[in-house]
Amino acid sequence: xxxxxxxxxxxxxxxxxxxxxxxxxxxxxxxxxxxxxxxxxxxxxxxxxxxxxxxxxxxxxxxxxxxxxxxxxxxxxxxxxxxxxxxxxxxxxxxxxxxxxxxxxxxxxxxxxxxxxxxxxxxxxxxxxxxxxxxxxxxxxxxxxxxxxxxxxxxxxxxxxxxxxxxxxxxxxxxxxxxxxxxxxxxxxxxxxxxxxxxxxxxxxxxxxxxxxxxxxxxxxxxxxxxxxxxxxxxxxxxxxxxxxxxxxxxxxxxxxxxxxxxxxxxxxxxxxxxxxxxxxxxxxxxxxxxxxxxxxxxxxxxxxxxxxxxxxxxxxxxxxxxxxxxxxxxxxxxxxxxxxxxxxxxxxxxxxxxxxxxxxxxxxxxxxxxxxxxxxxxxx
Numbered sequence: 001x002x003x004x005x006x007x008x009x010x011x012x013x014x015x016x017x018x019x020x021x022x023x024x025x026x027x028x029x030x031x032x033x034x035x036x037x038x039x040x041x042x043x044x045x046x047x048x049x050x051x052x053x054x055x056x057x058x059x060x061x062x063x064x065x066x067x068x069x070x071x072x073x074x075x076x077x078x079x080x081x082x083x084x085x086x087x088x089x090x091x092x093x094x095x096x097x098x099x100x101x102x103x104x105x106x107x108x109x110x111x112x113x114x115x116x117x118x119x120x121x122x123x124x125x126x127x128x129x130x131x132x133x134x135x136x137x138x139x140x141x142x143x144x145x146x147x148x149x150x151x152x153x154x155x156x157x158x159x160x161x162x163x164x165x166x167x168x169x170x171x172x173x174x175x176x177x178x179x180x181x182x183x184x185x186x187x188x189x190x191x192x193x194x195x196x197x198x199x200x201x202x203x204x205x206x207x208x209x210x211x212x213x214x215x216x217x218x219x220x221x222x223x224x225x226x227x228x229x230x231x232x233x234x235x236x237x238x239x240x241x242x243x244x245x246x247x248x249x250x251x252x253x254x255x256x257x258x259x260x261x262x263x264x265x266x267x268x269x270x271x272x273x274x275x276x277x278x279x280x281x282x283x284x285x286x287x288x289x290x291x292x293x294x295x296x297x298x299x300x301x302x303x304x305x306x307x308x309x310x311x312x313x314x315x316x317x318x319x320x321x322x323x324x325x326x327x328x329x330x331x332x333x334x335x336x337x338x339x340x341x342x343x344x345x346x347x348x349x350x351x352x353x354x355x356x357x358x359x360x361x362x363x364x365x366x367x368x369x370x371x372x373x374x375x376x377x378x379x380x381x
C-alpha cells in the first residue's frame with residue numbers, strides 16, 4: 001500500500017471515560033490503559049484491528065493516574081491517587097497478572113510513573129514534593145524506593161529518563177524543570193561523566209534547573225534520543241529546549257495555541273507536542289533554536305447538514321460536555337485534550353515512523369508519519 005493510500009491516522013474509541021495513561025507491550029499486540037478509574041485494563045489487538053479488554057487489574061483503590069509497560073522484561077507498573085504503586089508480573093501458569101507491592105512511602109497521590117531504559121528501576125512522581133526511584137529487593141520480594149526531595153517544592157507532573165539510565169528529568173508545579181542524578185549504589189551503578197554531569201555525583205544531586213518563561217506548570221518533559229538535548233512544555237503555552245553543551249542557553253517559544261501536556265522526540269532534531277489544542281504539532285530543533293513546523297492533524301470537513309439527531313446530541317454531550325452545533329464543532333481527530341503520546345515504531349536510524357496519542361475523549365489514535373508527510377507536502381524529521 002502506498003503512502004498516499006494509507007490512512008494518516010486510525011481511531012480506536014476505547015472508552016467513554018477520559019484516558020489518563022496508556023502503554024504498549026513489546027510487539028504492540030497488547031495495551032495497558034487507565035480510563036480514570038481505579039481499574040487498569042489490559043487490551044488485546046484482534047484480527048479486526050480493534051482493541052478489546054482481556055483482563056482488568058483491580059488492586060488500586062483510587063483513580064489510576066499513570067501506567068507503563070517494560071517491553072523487554074514484560075512488566076507493568078501502575079500508580080494511583082491511593083498513594084500506591086504496583087508492579088505486575090505475568091504468570092504463565094495461570095495466564096493472569098500478579099501484583100507486587102512497591103514501598104513508595106509517600107503521603108500524597110502518585111502522579112506519574114516511568115520505567116528506566118534498562119528496566120531495572122522506575123521513577124514515581126507524586127504530590128508529596130518528592131521523586132521516588134524504585135528498585136527490586138529480592139530478599140523481601142518487593143520493590144523499595146529512594147527519595148529525591150530537595151529542592152522540589154510542588155507536585156511532580158512528568159518524568160523522563162536519560163538514555164544512560166542514570167539521569168532523570170522532572171517537571172513540576174513549582175514552574176521548574178530539573179535534572180537529577182539517579183545512579184543507585186544498591187544496583188552497582190557506574191555512571192559516566194557527560195555534559196549533564198561533568199563529574200561523578202551521588203544519588204539525588206541536582207544537576208540542572210530551568211525556569212518556565214511565565215511561571216507555568218511543567219506538563220511534559222523529554223530527553224532527545226542521544227540524551228544531549230532536553231525539551232519541556234508548560235502551562236504558559238511555552239515550548240522549551242536546551243542543549244547539554246550550553247545549559248545556560250534555553251531556547252523558548254510561546255505558542256499562539258493552547259498549552260501542551262506531553263511531548264515525544266521523533267528524531268534528534270524534531271519532536272511532537274500535544275495537549276489542550278486536541279492536535280499533535282511538530283517542532284524542529286536547530287542551532288538557532290526551536291521552531292514550529294506543522295500541525296499533524298489534517299482538518300476534517302463536516303459532512304452532511306441539518307440538525308443533530310438526538311443520539312448524536314447525547315454522544316456529543318457525553319464525550320465533549322457540549323450540546324450546541326454552531327461554533328462548537330471539533331474538526332480534529334481528537335475531540336478533547338490529549339493526555340499522553342507514545343512511540344510505536346522506528347526506522348533503522350531510530351526516527352519515529354508511527355506514534356499513538358490518547359486523550360480525555362476516550363480515544364486512542366495511531367499516526368503514520370509516512371502518510372502524514374505525504375499529506376502535508378513532504379515533512380522532514
